[in-house]
Amino acid sequence: MAKELPGYGTINVPKERQVPFGAVTKAPVCTQQLFITSNWRVVRPVKDDEKCTRCLICYMSCPDACWIFKEEEDVMEWVSDFCKGCQICINECPSDALTAVPELDFPDGVVRLDKPF
Amino acid sequence: MAKVHEITVWARGVIMDKEGRDVINIFAEAAKMEGKHVQAFDNYEDLPDRVLVTVRKYVRLSDEEIEHKYVYGNDQPEVVVVIEATIVKGIDVLLGMKKGGTLIINTNRSIDSMLKFIPNANLLATIATVDADGITGVRTIDFSGSEGGVDTSGIGKGIAAPIVGAMAKVTGMIKKENLAKVVSDVSGMERGYKEVKIKKLG
Numbered sequence: 001m002a003k004e005l006p007g008y009g010t011i012n013v014p015k016e017r018q019v020p021f022g023a024v025t026k027a028p029v030c031t032q033q034l035f036i037t038s039n040w041r042v043v044r045p046v047k048d049d050e051k052c053t054r055c056l057i058c059y060m061s062c063p064d065a066c067w068i069f070k071e072e073e074d075v076m077e078w079v080s081d082f083c084k085g086c087q088i089c090i091n092e093c094p095s096d097a098l099t100a101v102p103e104l105d106f107p108d109g110v111v112r113l114d115k116p117f
Numbered sequence: 118m119a120k121v122h123e124i125t126v127w128a129r130g131v132i133m134d135k136e137g138r139d140v141i142n143i144f145a146e147a148a149k150m151e152g153k154h155v156q157a158f159d160n161y162e163d164l165p166d167r168v169l170v171t172v173r174k175y176v177r178l179s180d181e182e183i184e185h186k187y188v189y190g191n192d193q194p195e196v197v198v199v200i201e202a203t204i205v206k207g208i209d210v211l212l213g214m215k216k217g218g219t220l221i222i223n224t225n226r227s228i229d230s231m232l233k234f235i236p237n238a239n240l241l242a243t244i245a246t247v248d249a250d251g252i253t254g255v256r257t258i259d260f261s262g263s264e265g266g267v268d269t270s271g272i273g274k275g276i277a278a279p280i281v282g283a284m285a286k287v288t289g290m291i292k293k294e295n296l297a298k299v300v301s302d303v304s305g306m307e308r309g310y311k312e313v314k315i316k317k318l319g
């Protein structure tokens with residue numbers, strides 16, 4: 001594709017060498033299985049649905065997008081595979097609906113890996 | 118070449134990186150006093166500067182000079198020490214261990230409740246727990262000794278002390294008296310030695 005760029009003149013990149021901005025990567029549809037971080041957790045956030053107002057502040061503040069609003073059921077859903085237990089959501093929740101509970105109190109919920117990634 | 122004893126220590130990035138490093142340094146230093154050839158080295162491939170990430174630290178002991186240099190990992194650990202108990206739930210800490218190994222965990226939970234999280238516990242001859250956080254309650258967070266820097270904050274001030282005490286008792290590889298010459302918190306180390314709970318597995 002020949003293209004006129006101010007100051008550079010005409011540049012010509014053959015079709016087979018063209019990549020879109022940011023190169024070609026598959027957009028994560030929902031989860032990235034190569035970056036599971038559940039074994040970083042020492043504690044997990046446990047939600048009290050009575051107290052939760054669905055204000056979505058946890059959804060906004062989680063660095064790993066681990067809170068999903070299920071509209072039909074009107075409930076917040078926690079994504080256990082990727083929550084790394086940073087406790088930001090627990091600190092940010094204005095309704096005191098989230099509590100830190102030791103991960104070892106639960107029999108499962110952590111993806112067991114062979115070695116650290 | 119004489120047998121090389123491999124000891125792997127699991128800790129978590131930032132919050133326990135220094136304590137994990139102290140464990141390997143103290144253990145190797147004490148073994149050196151007993152005339153052993155030793156190697157102790159920090160993780161090479163893990164991510165110690167990310168909070169909570171699992172990181173490994175390694176010790177090797179031998180009666181003769183250790184010939185495998187430039188290998189930054191223990192493939193067949195005979196002793197595994199877990200400084201933060203939740204790690205056993207999320208990772209196969211016994212990977213590479215031959216049957217008859219030893220696992221030491223820093224926790225106040227019971228040995229049986231920990232065994233539930235270890236599907237390959239049949240590799241173990243001994244499992245032990247020590248409540249290092251209950252004994253000292255101190256975790257030194259300091260980066261001065263990582264990445265080749267000089268450690269300025271002293272070694273064995275926090276939970277590393279009771280953990281090495283427990284390691285001496287369980288493994289018998291080093292003497293408590295020599296540990297006392299290396300650790301800052303000698304009473305914490307002695308309590309770890311005394312209070313470690315040990316269970317022999319069949």
Ligand code: SF4
Nearest residue numbers: 052053055056058093
């Ligand atoms: S921040 Fe708290 S109250 Fe708001 S949606 Fe999340 S859990 Fe519910």
Ligand code: SF4
Nearest residue numbers: 062083084086087089
């Ligand atoms: S603890 Fe951290 S990673 Fe887990 S859901 Fe809360 S904000 Fe997200």
